[in-house]
Amino acid sequence: MSESxxxxxxAMLIAGPRRFGFSTELxxxxxxxxxxxxxxxxxxxxxxxxxIVRELGFSAQKPERRxxxxxxxxxxxxxxxxxxxxxxxxxxxxxxxx
Numbered sequence: 001m002s003e004s005x006x007x008x009x010x011a012m013l014i015a016g017p018r019r020f021g022f023s024t025e026l027x028x029x030x031x032x033x034x035x036x037x038x039x040x041x042x043x044x045x046x047x048x049x050x051x052i053v054r055e056l057g058f059s060a061q062k063p064e065r066r067x068x069x070x071x072x073x074x075x076x077x078x079x080x081x082x083x084x085x086x087x088x089x090x091x092x093x094x095x096x097x098x
Contacts, residue, residue, distance in 0.1 A: 001052065005040055010056045012039070029053070 001009070012020065012035060017027055020035055029046045032053065036042055044052070 001036075001040065001042065006052070006056060008039070009036065009052075010058075013053075013056070013058060 016025055017031055022031055029049050032049055
């Protein structure tokens with residue numbers, strides 16, 4: 001890829017995948033490969049793409065898994081009341097662990 005293509009790719013990655021027709025805000029190497037093919041007409045291996053993306057200053061990030069609709073009050077009540085009421089005591093570190 002030329003230097004100008006790399007700069008344009010970096011800007012596209014910052015803009016986010018939804019801007020380029022993907023259904024979520026998660027870049028994967030597979031999606032980046034598709035984007036490069038569409039925008040620049042070039043094909044690269046996943047391994048080579050990994051190097052390009054790193055050279056552009058990006059790193060792999062794993063999104064935090066969280067319930068879409070989480071009732072913060074219910075979670076707090078469970079932790080403070082329900083869990084202790086179950087009578088499950090933790091032993092010393094490492095005891096009875098699986």
